[in-house]
Amino acid sequence: MLPLGTSAPPGRMDEELPDGLLFKDHDFSSELLRQLNGFRQNRMLTDVSICTGTQEVPCHRSVLASSSPYFRAMFCSNFRERREAKVQLKGIEAGTLEQIVSYVYTGQVRITADNVLPLMEAASMLQYPKLLEACSSYLQSQLTPSNCLGMIRLSEILSCETLKKKAREVALTRFPEVATSADLKELCALELRDYLGDDGLCGEEEKVFEALMVWVKHDLQARKRHVQELFEQVRLQYIHPAFFHHFIANEALLQSSPSCRTILETAKRQMFASYVTTSAPDLQPPWHVPPRTSYQDFLILLGGRKDNQETTRDVLLYNRQTNQWENLAKLPTRLYKASAVTLHRSIYVLGGMAVGAGKNVPSHNVYIYSLKLNQWRLGQPMLVARYSHRSTAHKNFIFSIGGIGEGQEVMGSMERYNSIFNIWESMASMPVGVLHPAVAVKDQRLYLFGGEDIMQNPVRLIQVYHISRNTWFKMETRMIKNVCAPAVVLGERIVIVGGYTRRILAYDPQSNKFVKCADMKDRRMHHGATVMENKLYVTGGRRLTTDCNIEDLASFDCYDPETDTWTSQGQLPHKLFDHACLTLQCIPHIHTSP
Template identity: 55%
Template sequence: MDQSALKMFHFKDKEQSCKLLLQLNRLRQEKVLTDVLLCSDNIEIPCHRNVLVSSSPYFRAMFCSNFLERQQNKISLKGIPSATLSSIIDYVYTGLISIRMDIVLPLMQAASMLQYGRLFEACSTFLQEQLSPDNCLSMIRLSEIMNCNSLKQRAKEMAMKSFSDVSESEDLRELSLPELMGYLEDDSLCAEEEQVFETLVAWIHHDPFSRRSAISDLFKKVRLRYIHPTYLFQFIANDPLIQSSTLCTELIESVRRLMFSVSSKCIGDTAAAFKPLWVAPRRYTYHDMLVVVGGRKNNEQTSREALVFNESNQKWEWLAKLPIRLYKASYVTLHSVLYVIGGLTTSTKHSKVSTTVYTLSLKTNQWRTAEPMLEPRFAHQSLSYLHFIFVLGGLGQDRQVTASVERYNSMFNQWESMTPMPEAVLYPAVAATNQRIYVFGGEDAMHNPVRIIQVYHITRNMWSKMENRTVKNVSAPGAIMDNKIYIIGGYTRRMIAYDTKANRFNKCANLKERRMHHSATVLNNKLYITGGRYVSGHDVIEDSDSFECYDPKTDTWTLKGTLPFKLFDHGSLTLTCVSQTWAKS
């Protein structure tokens, strides 16, 4: 048999369906073979039954079942404006339709009634493009009326993400109690807890007569653990609505006892109803971000730069600059605020040892001054614990090593002197956990390494010390992960982890070079170190722009890139912000 007879050519005319639709529309316009009239507002639109049946389950049921309309030549479609019906029939025959804000609602209603699903979703897509914080709650109402899940989901996402703007709208005050509760208890709500409280108060004041009784149920949705103590005890505690509720005042008093005890153990003494509220997790729209601030830049001058690492694009971005240059200030975070404490001013002709405290939050990206320290100092150490900041040692006004310790109480916005360290040391590694501050090593006034661990008992305001031959670190940062204090480098490549419960040191993976004057912070259960100085292969001390990460699970170091410039004696900290919407300079 001839092979050519077996060959086959599969032809597909891509224009056929389009041309067929055009021809059918032309026949409709010329009223050729039309067999039914769709009527609305005394307007009659001629159509072909087979086209309508092919386009919609609604018309298929109407014309292919034992309904009365099967025998009729005129079908009245009540509730659909004639202009809307005409647009839909044009869409059926051409696949084209123009959606505008003034016609989208009747069009959507008609598409739902006549079961044109893709047209219904096209209207939903159009409305989603019009979403804003001002109208998202109204859109949620509309989506519920229209039974449009895609619009409801997008509008809800915007309401959660832009809650700061939405909370000020009149629409929010019109929410029912269950609707408001649904927002406030959601982990994905993008708002600070202070704003959550202000929102519920505004909602109650909108209709106080019928809503006042809901205060205790709503207040339980505020995660008190993440509210600044000053705001909680001076503003919230004195609010008349809160004072009118016995449960609310008991909850605040439980927090007060917990704070004043300086002990996490006292939670066992609090009311059973309070425990689940205290351990409620942070809303997951809160993000911890790595911030680098101050230090000595490119070994030229003291830096005023403040940088934040954007994990989404793996790039460093600039924050507002420090107001002045500070040499060997200390850096700490508390209640989502960055504190730059003391230091030696280098912006003036005559350097001065400072007591000044500067603060920065990612929310405002503006530097402010806070209550100054009691004593001027630089080259000191700072750390936070609960609602306190502790400042230890350093060099005082006379440029001599000091053992003095002072503490900042954020609840009362005041500094107070504490028991001094047993031994004055410079550049130790410090960390706080389980009601204790640990001070490892450092050097004495003669620049000799000190092989001791000094321990401060916070609740008793007492120090103890013990010699330990493992400790020999100078200018090494300390960081806490899983009840272990990591001491990273310090004129050495080694990193050791001190187990506070077992009172034992464990060796970890070494650094790549002998590192000192660097900084470290913990972010998402990993340890990040930035900058510093290192000893090169030729025993030369050089500045570093390195950015490395240590994973305790694998005991490995990973290079994360570089800083924008070489830097040492700086602060590397973890700062919390809501979502990624921090104010850029």
């Protein structure tokens, strides 16, 4: 036992026992190896030389046998090496052998870009798993889209599962960059099919198709027989219809395959049915594949009026992992009462009153936002300048409805944007021109609920537009009295969210009946609403207080139809109303990563 007030020297962790003291010297084994390494370097007590080519490295059989199953089998079994003074190792370079032996005696080795591969091969061959794993960790830190496929091949040769797993993760999450690498062209058909069919592949389907075509055309004669099985891995329902129309539908390689032609024809009917046939809802693609798991839903707010009631250019993204709001690229200009929709992984902002520069005039401009690039660009302008209008998207189209025109008149006109051909066209006008109705599309029909007339009186109408027939009809109903309220499709119903009321109404188009849902806390209008993962999210707006004053809101609430309950999600960064509230489904990139 140590004298009072003293401590055990470094390396000692003594343990008192009932009948004495258990002395532990944790430096002993390392000191022993250090001494043995000194003997080896001075060729003292060595009893075998490990040779490669002309290089000889003197060692102790007992140390080698203790360090790896490979040498244990060599020196402790009835192999001839057990008795030989010199043992030849094939396939290992002299410098690598020196490093391996040094590692055996010291437990240390320096891994660099120049020596990692031969070290890894030697560690695999000579059965040093910790050294193999250390080399694997180094290579994992060096993984890039240009080398990950080669690393996967290496990991398979060396049976290194951790490297294989990490390299495959890079190949899937950075697929658009991997697709441009030379290694992709060298994959066999089965390997490429495995990547293209993986649910975790992180890349737009357009990139998946392009990678497939690059691979096939790299050796057309040998590979064209694989076109069908590979083409089936492309999830055509998530490809931009314009891309499909211009680059896929008439691709000669696909047209030469009867099976691929069948897939193309079915995809055409599914994509373009809304102006070809009235039976589109009954059509189903031959594959029932959800979007890849890399696609995520993002809740985005843009424009509107904030705290001091000035029209804002802010664009905000809600990060569900951190419950924080992040700023995206601002709107190119201030727009009062514009409308916004999502279509084909982009946001379209339509019209509005252009604010500033000394005069306020209705705009016919269309601005398109890409979350992938975090950039805005100017799109094809509408035929008519309008604000206080409503817009909605269906299949390949955007419908822009009503609003106030350049002469400050209430318009009943509607125009439609065709995203395949990038053109706007006039459609049938609504029966009754209204402002601020709730709008949604369900089962080939566009529904306008309520709204207000030029005198700001509520209009108790449902106006229904049949998309394929380009015809309207209207229905009077006492249930409708909403103004400045959004509508969303939630399951099989269209939900009208408030509008100078706290009431939530779910409309069933099949039965033409309304069902009341749990009320909101406030009488709310000028708010935003969207659906994510079958839940309704409501943002900002204005509320009527009990004494009939109007108060701006920064509230952020969620409605769960399963439980018919509301919960608060916190607050917006500031009070906001007359804004767009949208769900954008796309693949996250650096600035949107959770």
